[in-house]
Amino acid sequence: MSDIKITIIDRQGVEHQVDAPTDMNMNLMEVVRSYELAAEGTIGICGGMAMCASCQCYILSDHELPALSYDEDLMLAEAFHVKENSRLGCQIFIKEELAGLRVALAPEA
Template sequence: MENDITVKITDREGIVHEVTAPTDMAMNLMEVIKMYELAPEGTIGICGGMAMCASCQCYVDSAIVLPEMQDEEEAMLSEAFYVKENSRLSCQIPITADLDGLEVELAPES
């Protein structure tokens, strides 16, 4: 579809999945990860995408410019485990056409 982008997601087992994500459904990256079942049920998006649990933390491995991190996301990551310089909460990354080619890796479960 013309409203779809391609995203590469490395799951917690190290397997790379190249998935298609719709840009016309107001989804975020966490919802795409859940849609493709790339993390066991109940281990990602526990707070429902409210930036309150960090279960959807991922590492951004591409140079694509993401939306600026908001205070809630920054505060949650400051308390999370396994945080790296390129950490983001996937629930705070809306799927837009600008993200075509995005590459991320799921952070370990905490």
């Protein structure tokens, strides 16, 4: 098992450094849910299908991420609180090259 450290700033502005497994095919939204960093029922409402934007986050580090998929781009075009560094957490899969990633959860819509 190989874990990486990532930093997640919750919706109250509290910073959490967490261990995220790289060998479980988890995405960032699932990591946030597993550490209960967002209130129950407020993140991952669509189950990680890029259909609700409840897992929107802001990428604060300079990590190179995969390009936006068509569905992610479409969803962010309709979401609230979108910034240039917005991504959907359900579309960011935990991989070793994301060690040190820093993200902040977007406000609830």
